[in-house]
Amino acid sequence: MDTILQVRHIGKAFEHNQVLRDVSLELDEGRVLVVVGPSGCGKSTLLRCINGLEQIDSGEILLRGEVISGQRKNLHLVRQKIGMVFQSYDLFPHMRVMDNLLLGPVKALGRPKEEVRAEAERMLARVGLADKAGVYPRTLSGGQRQRVALVRAMLMQPEILLLDEITAALDPEMVSEVLNVVLDLARDGMTMVIVTHEMRFAEAVADEVVFLEDGCVVERNPPEVFFHRPETERAKRFLQSFDYAPRRRAAQPGANTAEEQSAP
Amino acid sequence: MQDSGVSILFKGINFQRLLGGLWVTLRIALITIGLSLALGLVFGLIMLSRRKVLRGISRAWLEIVRFMPQLVLLYMVYFGFARLFGWDLDGETSAVLVFTFWGTAEMGDLVRGAVSSIPPHQRESAEAIGLTPMQVCRHVLIPQTVRRLLPQAINLSTRIIKTTALVKMINVTEVLKVGQQIISQFYRLREAPFWVYLTIFILYFIICWPISALAGWLEKRWA
Numbered sequence: 001m002d003t004i005l006q007v008r009h010i011g012k013a014f015e016h017n018q019v020l021r022d023v024s025l026e027l028d029e030g031r032v033l034v035v036v037g038p039s040g041c042g043k044s045t046l047l048r049c050i051n052g053l054e055q056i057d058s059g060e061i062l063l064r065g066e067v068i069s070g071q072r073k074n075l076h077l078v079r080q081k082i083g084m085v086f087q088s089y090d091l092f093p094h095m096r097v098m099d100n101l102l103l104g105p106v107k108a109l110g111r112p113k114e115e116v117r118a119e120a121e122r123m124l125a126r127v128g129l130a131d132k133a134g135v136y137p138r139t140l141s142g143g144q145r146q147r148v149a150l151v152r153a154m155l156m157q158p159e160i161l162l163l164d165e166i167t168a169a170l171d172p173e174m175v176s177e178v179l180n181v182v183l184d185l186a187r188d189g190m191t192m193v194i195v196t197h198e199m200r201f202a203e204a205v206a207d208e209v210v211f212l213e214d215g216c217v218v219e220r221n222p223p224e225v226f227f228h229r230p231e232t233e234r235a236k237r238f239l240q241s242f243d244y245a246p247r248r249r250a251a252q253p254g255a256n257t258a259e260e261q262s263a264p
Numbered sequence: 265m266q267d268s269g270v271s272i273l274f275k276g277i278n279f280q281r282l283l284g285g286l287w288v289t290l291r292i293a294l295i296t297i298g299l300s301l302a303l304g305l306v307f308g309l310i311m312l313s314r315r316k317v318l319r320g321i322s323r324a325w326l327e328i329v330r331f332m333p334q335l336v337l338l339y340m341v342y343f344g345f346a347r348l349f350g351w352d353l354d355g356e357t358s359a360v361l362v363f364t365f366w367g368t369a370e371m372g373d374l375v376r377g378a379v380s381s382i383p384p385h386q387r388e389s390a391e392a393i394g395l396t397p398m399q400v401c402r403h404v405l406i407p408q409t410v411r412r413l414l415p416q417a418i419n420l421s422t423r424i425i426k427t428t429a430l431v432k433m434i435n436v437t438e439v440l441k442v443g444q445q446i447i448s449q450f451y452r453l454r455e456a457p458f459w460v461y462l463t464i465f466i467l468y469f470i471i472c473w474p475i476s477a478l479a480g481w482l483e484k485r486w487a
Binding site: 051053075076077079080081083084085086088090091092093094103104107108109149152153156 | 383385386389390391392393395397403
């Protein structure tokens with residue numbers, strides 16, 4: 001299988017804060033890489049470096065064997081191949097849904113409008129928003145906006161899709177409608193790098209999980225290993241932070257997960 | 265013959281004189297608005313500059329202009345500069361200078377506010393779909409800036425129109441001054457000031473209200 005993305009020993013600091021230290025990973029076509037880790041571990045920065053929203057300080061990033069890092073001039077050409085969806089629902093508020101979708105393919109790629117429109121309608125229908133093409137984003141719920149944002153990114157026919165905590169700002173009941181779309185894309189063979197706090201989703205969607213802490217790759221494993229038999233202590237501790245011991249049984253001896261929860 | 269109330273307005277060419285005065289007001293206001301909006305765009309971009317010095321200077325200008333009563337500025341230019349530098353500025357020119365000095369600063373601050381109120385994610389998500397920096401500006405940033413800016417710029421225009429009433433104080437015969445001339449013509453008539461000033465009020469209202477309503481409509485439409 002072809003390797004699409006290679007990240008080689010990249011480092012990134014903001015002022016004196018070293019956010020990424022010697023991070024390396026590679027991604028084959030059609031695979032899904034999930035990046036997890038505590039807040040501030042550098043997950044989002046990693047994604048932002050990959051599509052050039054941040055410049056890396058050291059190392060290099062290659063897309064299909066070509067170095068894409070370190071250049072500033074033709075970043076837009078690189079970004080046409082790397083789709084990205086953010087945490088905030090970042091549709092363009094002054095455009096209707098359909099115009100949001102057409103902007104990239106028509107203006108950036110120069111594709112014929114009618115062709116893209118037909119494709120956009122198909123994809124909107126696929127994510128359950130066939131009737132929303134003509135409305136403004138402010139009339140949509142957060143979950144609906146994120147689905148439109150996914151469609152907008154997909155219409156660029158990117159080689160890779162980067163998802164940066166796309167459900168973190170959503171109300172809980174809207175999370176699954178968005179994640180189901182992502183699962184659907186993964187089944188279709190879309191290559192993706194996903195940063196998420198939804199561990200069950202991570203387990204379901206990932207081909208491989210990378211655990212990042214303090215800007216370093218601490219563990220890299222297939223999901224069935226990472227989530228059930230993590231190899232590193234730090235990963236174990238991180239995963240335990242998602243477990244809650246029932247309050248009424250916490251007084252029993254040996255319920256040390258509860259103690260960990262309340263420890264400062 | 266006994267004159268009464270509203271009739272004095274239509275005596276002779278009084279009403280035409282009022283309209284003539286109103287035109288002087290409007291002429292000053294329109295030139296000022298045109299200059300202020302254009303220069304304010306540039307000034308706003310300076311206020312957004314990455315250079316601290318430029319930002320500092322522009323900030324200082326804005327503060328000074330805001331603290332200074334426009335009438336004091338008018339006197340300073342019309343009476344002060346004339347004597348000091350021997351300039352022979354007429355009232356209208358002085359007024360345009362002073363109001364533009366003020367309007368540019370206010371417009372600049374509106375531009376600054378409109379641009380910086382656009383969340384950074386708007387630029388990033390536009391970049392993420394592969395648009396060039398020019399396309400990002402043209403299709404995403406500028407349209408949103410204009411939508412935020414235009415209603416406020418229109419409101420600023422009505423403020424400028426109202427403020428031009430001050431030029432009466434530097435001997436420009438605008439609508440208020442004409443009004444006073446008409447009143448003194450009928451100084452024996454008790455109701456004269458009321459009717460004249462009411463008329464002037466209505467004239468200002470007829471001009472400013474539609475503009476203000478337009479701003480409100482745009483604001484609602486683009487909310």
